[in-house]
Structure formats: structure tokens, C-alpha cells
Amino acid sequence: xxxIAIFADVQNIYYTTRQAYSRQFNxxxxxxxxxxxxxxxAATAYxxxxxxxxxxxxxxxxxxxxxxxxxxxxxxxxxxxAKGDWDVGITIDxxxxxxxxxxxxxxxxxxxxxxxxxxxxxxxxxxxEVYGVPALxxxxxxxxxxxxxxxxxxxxx
Numbered sequence: 001x002x003x004i005a006i007f008a009d010v011q012n013i014y015y016t017t018r019q020a021y022s023r024q025f026n027x028x029x030x031x032x033x034x035x036x037x038x039x040x041x042a043a044t045a046y047x048x049x050x051x052x053x054x055x056x057x058x059x060x061x062x063x064x065x066x067x068x069x070x071x072x073x074x075x076x077x078x079x080x081x082a083k084g085d086w087d088v089g090i091t092i093d094x095x096x097x098x099x100x101x102x103x104x105x106x107x108x109x110x111x112x113x114x115x116x117x118x119x120x121x122x123x124x125x126x127x128x129e130v131y132g133v134p135a136l137x138x139x140x141x142x143x144x145x146x147x148x149x150x151x152x153x154x155x156x157x
Contacts, residue, residue: 002038003101006030007090008067009108010047011150016109016133022157025107030155031065034105042097046086050074061104082154091116102126106145108157118144131155 005104008027008083027045034040047055048069059069072073072086087110094104106113109132117128121144130137130145134152142148 002103004034004103005041005094005097005101006034006036006043006067006105007094007107008043008045008062009086009090009110010045011086012108012110013040013133014129016136017151017156020133021153021156023134026066026155026157027062027067027149030107038103040066041101044090044093046090048074060090063131087112088136094120098124098126101126103129105129105131107131109133109137109141111140114134114138114140114144117141121146 013025017023028097029042031043041153043066045059045067047059047069049055059071062069068069070086074087090106090113094106094116099105104117104120104126106117106128108130113130117130120126121128127146128144128151129147130141130149131149132141137150
């Protein structure tokens with residue numbers, strides 16, 4: 001049975017599905033689809049902690065599905081901008097698990113991950129799948145993925 005690891009850039013998926021569709025992503029539907037392809041041996045969702053009750057309920061739902069939820073504090077800068085980026089954490093976790101799986105599934109449209117996916121494909125010969133909103137996913141990320149899954153109506157709540 002194929003071993004699969006899922007990595008969800010929660011903020012990226014939340015904001016891109018909201019911007020493109022004014023709707024939320026259906027993580028339960030995603031989990032069901034991927035579990036039919038093989039055994040999910042690891043699933044991590046990376047999010048920002050703001051102390052919001054709705055966010056906590058959402059994160060609890062992800063945990064109930066089988067995700068490990070990793071949180072970083074929300075940082076509001078003095079100039080009004082915000083920081084809450086998991087790129088390095090996601091990269092480290094993917095690099096660590098890559099030698100042990102057949103497929104890496106990344107939920108993100110962030111083109112910064114293109115080099116990472118290219119490297120793990122070359123170094124470990126594994127399949128890389130990317131889920132992202134078509135209009136808001138970097139072309140470099142789409143091009144480097146073994147399989148590109150556009151997030152459309154069937155993956156929205």
C-alpha cells in the first residue's frame with residue numbers, strides 16, 4: 001500500500017479559497033480522497049494561533065480527522081503588518097518525512113515550495129501532489145508537482 005504524507009498550509013488555503021470562491025476548503029473531503037489512494041502515515045496542518053474560538057474549533061476538527069496541528073503565534077508588527085509564516089517549518093518536516101513515504105501531498109499555492117518539491121522528487125524519487133486554487137497558485141509549483149489538483153467546487157464547503 002502506498003504511504004502518503006499530507007502537509008497543509010492552512011493560512012494559504014484559507015485565504016486563497018476565500019479570495020477566489022468566498023468559501024472554505026473541505027478538509028474532510030480531501031482526507032477521504034487521499035485515504036483511497038493509500039495509507040496516510042502523517043498529516044500535518046500548519047496554522048496561526050490567535051486565541052479565536054472558531055479557529056480553535058476548526059483546529060480541533062482537523063485533529064479529529066487525523067491531522068497533527070502545529071501552531072505559531074500571530075505577530076502584529078508596529079507598522080500594522082502581520083507575520084505568521086510556516087514555510088521553513090513545512091520545509092523541514094517534508095525533508096524529514098520524504099525518505100519514508102511514496103507520496104507527499106502539499107496544500108498550498110506558495111511558489112516558494114517549488115524548489116523543495118523538485119529536490120525531494122530528485123533525491124527520493126517520490127511522487128509530489130499539490131492542491132491549490134488555480135488562479136492563486138504559483139505556476140512554478142504547478143509545473144514541478146508530479147500531480148496538480150486544482151481546488152474547485154468539489155473541494156469546497
